[in-house]
Amino acid sequence: MSNAIEFPKNFLWGASTSAYQIEGSPLADGAGPSIWQRFAHSPGNIRDGDTGDVACDHYRRSAQDVALMREIGLQAYRFSISWSRVMPSGRGAVNPVGIGFYDELVDRLLAQGIKPMVTLFHWDLPETLDNQGGWLNRDIADWFADYARVMFERLDDRVTSWATLNEPWVVSDGGYLNGTLAPGHHNRFEAPIAAHNLLRAHGAAVKVYREVGKHEIGLVVNLEPKYPASESAADQQAAARGHAYMNGQFLDPVFFGRYPEKMKDVYGDAWPEWPAEDFELIRQRLDFIGVNYYTRSVTRDEPSALPVRAVAVRQPLATYTETGWEVYARGLSDTLEWVAARYGNPPLYITENGAAFFDPPVAEGGRVHDPLRIDYYQKHLRAIHEVIQKGVDVRGYCAWSLLDNLEWAHGFSKRFGIVHVNFATQERTLKDSAYFYREVIATNGAVL
Numbered sequence: 001m002s003n004a005i006e007f008p009k010n011f012l013w014g015a016s017t018s019a020y021q022i023e024g025s026p027l028a029d030g031a032g033p034s035i036w037q038r039f040a041h042s043p044g045n046i047r048d049g050d051t052g053d054v055a056c057d058h059y060r061r062s063a064q065d066v067a068l069m070r071e072i073g074l075q076a077y078r079f080s081i082s083w084s085r086v087m088p089s090g091r092g093a094v095n096p097v098g099i100g101f102y103d104e105l106v107d108r109l110l111a112q113g114i115k116p117m118v119t120l121f122h123w124d125l126p127e128t129l130d131n132q133g134g135w136l137n138r139d140i141a142d143w144f145a146d147y148a149r150v151m152f153e154r155l156d157d158r159v160t161s162w163a164t165l166n167e168p169w170v171v172s173d174g175g176y177l178n179g180t181l182a183p184g185h186h187n188r189f190e191a192p193i194a195a196h197n198l199l200r201a202h203g204a205a206v207k208v209y210r211e212v213g214k215h216e217i218g219l220v221v222n223l224e225p226k227y228p229a230s231e232s233a234a235d236q237q238a239a240a241r242g243h244a245y246m247n248g249q250f251l252d253p254v255f256f257g258r259y260p261e262k263m264k265d266v267y268g269d270a271w272p273e274w275p276a277e278d279f280e281l282i283r284q285r286l287d288f289i290g291v292n293y294y295t296r297s298v299t300r301d302e303p304s305a306l307p308v309r310a311v312a313v314r315q316p317l318a319t320y321t322e323t324g325w326e327v328y329a330r331g332l333s334d335t336l337e338w339v340a341a342r343y344g345n346p347p348l349y350i351t352e353n354g355a356a357f358f359d360p361p362v363a364e365g366g367r368v369h370d371p372l373r374i375d376y377y378q379k380h381l382r383a384i385h386e387v388i389q390k391g392v393d394v395r396g397y398c399a400w401s402l403l404d405n406l407e408w409a410h411g412f413s414k415r416f417g418i419v420h421v422n423f424a425t426q427e428r429t430l431k432d433s434a435y436f437y438r439e440v441i442a443t444n445g446a447v448l
């Protein structure tokens, strides 16, 4: 048997984006502002004063971008819906032009044989809801479920794969603990409350889907394996805290109806107790888990790094990406095997994986040479194939990202795209990694 790599026959090859990072036109045609509109326009929050006012201008160029997806041969496209474009005040009235944009996008994708994979929430909470407490207000579970119902009723005849939330950990850690992301809070008492209400909202939306939906729904989480920096008990404990905080904090409630024990050790007096019915709401049956993987963390004990008291140790011989992440594909296979073993081998999609490297400008002949990104993808796709061979139920893969886009607080300085975007001219150019990915898709992995 040749050792050529072969992915499963129906393995789904896609690419991912999110609304605020690519669409632009945040207030066009009746759309309401999100917390990212406010955060980006508050000076100092985003590098170089970049905002999502234009971004990749995808709101106006979606037909062109779907043609790009076709050129690359994508079988699926994972995107998010801007809640405040569809419901300008987050509740009640629906903006017909806003919801029409997504309806049209879905039709365009299907016309090209590309499967839409829709995320309902990718961080851009309607500002009006944040003004009512946002993720700190328990009512948000109902607000989110109402929004989800509107989207299911409009699109579930054509959209067959839904995710409720993208990376709730990042919203809690970045938006409420460290303040690096919208809504920019710095509060260790708020962070676990936001995380809990995100999970409750997730559960409420899945419950609605079970009433009205005809296809698949899941949750997308970012997972980062934590390896102790030494054999010392202190470092082992630090890695265990980091693992509970980033990986178990969201999957354990969803699968087991309880948080990891270690969360009390992380948050101490800021760790709340919750009523049992919250976990009954949270632990709705899911059809898949979306795993977003970028890197690992070799972790040591650091008492001053509150509240987790754990920090990553730089690996001297490793390659690092522009966002300071170690290239470590072994971490992906370890993580996927951990999920399969702990949660009963649930169906998985890799919903994000990719890297920001410093890309050269577009060379004459219109090529963008990004060998480091190709190497990154080669290593990580091989790591996925390895665990599929061991029985892990990975059903698809979406590269992050289709386009260079607004990398949140990094602004446009960090380019994750397999397609280069000239933000001055909005010209798109397939990078070498897009041509590579086209071959991967065309040969179902055999080219790896």
Ligand SMILES: OC[C@H]1NNC[C@@H](O)[C@@H]1O
Binding pocket: 018, 021, 167, 222, 292, 352, 400, 407, 408, 416
């Ligand atoms: O940092 C790269 C990506 N990570 N996951 C969420 C996305 O919005 C980010 O751009």
Ligand SMILES: [Ca+2]
Binding pocket: 103, 104, 107
């Ligand atoms: Ca239509």
